[in-house]
Amino acid sequence: MARIIVVDPFDYVVFGGTGDLARRKLFPALYHRDFDNQLPETARIIGVARRDETTESYRADVEDAIRASLPEGDIDGEALGRFLSRVVYVRADGTSDDGWDELSRVLDERRECIRVFYLATASNLFGPICHRIKSHGLITDKTRLVLEKPIGHDLESSRAINEAVGQDFPEDRIYRIDHYLGKETVQNLMALRFANVLFEPLWNAAHIDHVQITVAETLGLAERARYYDQAGALRDMVQNHMLQMLCLVAMEPPTCIWADAVRDEKLKVLRALKPIAGRAASNVTVRGQYRAGAADGHAVPGYQQELGPGTPTSQTETFVALKLEIDNWRWAGTPFYLRTGKRLPSRVSEIVVTFRPIPHSIFSRDAGPVVPNRLVIRLQPDEGIKLWLMIKDRGPGGMRLRNVPLDMTFREAFGQRNPDAYERLLLDVVRGNQTLFMRRDEVEAAWRWIDPILEAWDANKEGVKPYTAGSWGPSASIALIERDGRTWYEEDS
Ligand code: BG6
Numbered sequence: 001m002a003r004i005i006v007v008d009p010f011d012y013v014v015f016g017g018t019g020d021l022a023r024r025k026l027f028p029a030l031y032h033r034d035f036d037n038q039l040p041e042t043a044r045i046i047g048v049a050r051r052d053e054t055t056e057s058y059r060a061d062v063e064d065a066i067r068a069s070l071p072e073g074d075i076d077g078e079a080l081g082r083f084l085s086r087v088v089y090v091r092a093d094g095t096s097d098d099g100w101d102e103l104s105r106v107l108d109e110r111r112e113c114i115r116v117f118y119l120a121t122a123s124n125l126f127g128p129i130c131h132r133i134k135s136h137g138l139i140t141d142k143t144r145l146v147l148e149k150p151i152g153h154d155l156e157s158s159r160a161i162n163e164a165v166g167q168d169f170p171e172d173r174i175y176r177i178d179h180y181l182g183k184e185t186v187q188n189l190m191a192l193r194f195a196n197v198l199f200e201p202l203w204n205a206a207h208i209d210h211v212q213i214t215v216a217e218t219l220g221l222a223e224r225a226r227y228y229d230q231a232g233a234l235r236d237m238v239q240n241h242m243l244q245m246l247c248l249v250a251m252e253p254p255t256c257i258w259a260d261a262v263r264d265e266k267l268k269v270l271r272a273l274k275p276i277a278g279r280a281a282s283n284v285t286v287r288g289q290y291r292a293g294a295a296d297g298h299a300v301p302g303y304q305q306e307l308g309p310g311t312p313t314s315q316t317e318t319f320v321a322l323k324l325e326i327d328n329w330r331w332a333g334t335p336f337y338l339r340t341g342k343r344l345p346s347r348v349s350e351i352v353v354t355f356r357p358i359p360h361s362i363f364s365r366d367a368g369p370v371v372p373n374r375l376v377i378r379l380q381p382d383e384g385i386k387l388w389l390m391i392k393d394r395g396p397g398g399m400r401l402r403n404v405p406l407d408m409t410f411r412e413a414f415g416q417r418n419p420d421a422y423e424r425l426l427l428d429v430v431r432g433n434q435t436l437f438m439r440r441d442e443v444e445a446a447w448r449w450i451d452p453i454l455e456a457w458d459a460n461k462e463g464v465k466p467y468t469a470g471s472w473g474p475s476a477s478i479a480l481i482e483r484d485g486r487t488w489y490e491e492d493s
Helices: 020-035 055-069 077-084 100-108 123-135 155-166 184-194 225-231 233-250 259-272 278-284 303-307 410-414 421-431 440-459 475-482
Strands: 010-015 044-049 087-091 114-119 143-147 174-176 208-216 285-291 293-295 298-300 319-324 336-341 348-355 374-380 384-392 401-409 465-468
Touching: 010 020, 010 100, 010 421, 020 044, 020 055, 020 077, 020 421, 044 100, 055 077, 055 087, 087 100, 114 123, 114 421, 123 143, 123 155, 143 421, 155 440, 174 421, 174 440, 184 233, 184 374, 184 384, 208 233, 225 233, 225 303, 233 259, 233 319, 233 336, 233 348, 233 440, 259 440, 278 285, 278 319, 278 440, 285 303, 285 440, 285 475, 319 475, 336 475, 384 410, 401 410
Parallel strands: 010 044, 010 114, 044 087, 114 143, 143 174, 208 336, 285 465
Antiparallel strands: 208 348, 285 319, 293 298, 319 336, 348 374, 374 384, 384 401
């Protein structure tokens, strides 16, 4: 059974309180923690936005959002009522002083408790909102700031934002969220590597042939056309989620699990990424955009159609595959292949570590091929870990070899609901634990590596390659890995 420790009293102030993220992720996550009795009696959630609402109408809206985001079985009338009674609405504008006196009044009722400002807004508002938080005297000794990704759209803009925010908040009060770090299986990666003796001696280029990281989604643009068309898959997924996962796979063992010990090691990985720039980018990166096809069994329009009639032809990528190398002793000679995309055949996120082949086979040809071992860490769906091993097939007929998985599906092993990443992260902020949050230098190091790829793409006239919705991306993505004599992992392969 999970251990429930009630956190200290807090006020959670959510800017962008009527937005998509707050409705789909933040409120349902806080509701779940409340349902599990982890919130103290006096905890409050204060939604802030520009819309004209009263606390009463806002509570109704939050209730709708929670009911729409969670399965019916997760909703308990009494717990939901208790949660909604914690919710308060304040109308205020991040770009002017409008409404800030009211926010100060509401917060000043409780200056002694932990205060969290969660900025679920566009990142160009982070600086202006922080300045107002400070100039209205709202920063107490126990105040923390949460910033949603993406922070900027390139190195320069992310530096400017970090600089602006840094004028009002010191780094040890800033929590840059990457919700992939809150996923159970991503954290399990650290447990797997550093709480077992088995893997670490083999965790290097001498024993690992290559690593694949795939994050595939069946979703298309949903309601986020404006944001997404400015961003694209490289900025939206690779710069943050995928590079963070890569860091946890590739980093050296930190001396302890404290925030800076872990973040120092991740930073070293980001700094060791071999640059991809200029013409070389077209050999090791593939970008695609989906055309009409099928998703989840339904016909779906193409990206350009989703953007709407009259929109200029977009070159935004909805798919990226790339091969990267880490220039250090541990990983020289072991490529990492990353791919992510929207409107792919299934929703699956996994990290696949393929070990090197055995040096010599003692078996005859009749025994069948000896397949290299693979460790598959699956984030979603069906979170779990599979270690593919060669064994002897059962029964008579001589020595015949078979590749089978040692399979640990967490749902079967633990039988509990798998908490959403935000549940963990939102309360880590209250606890003051920064381990699963990105430090400024990490975010900037990631942009420093991403920027030359974006520049190379801009300079390349070829543009994005089309793929049919419901396929695994452009065929160039398959060629990218097959050129090296390898294939993308497919379940039960
Ligand atoms: C977000 C991206 O950060 O992560 C989205 O902006 C993406 O485009 C989402 O859909 C994926 O998260 P998850 O938890 O559903 O895998």
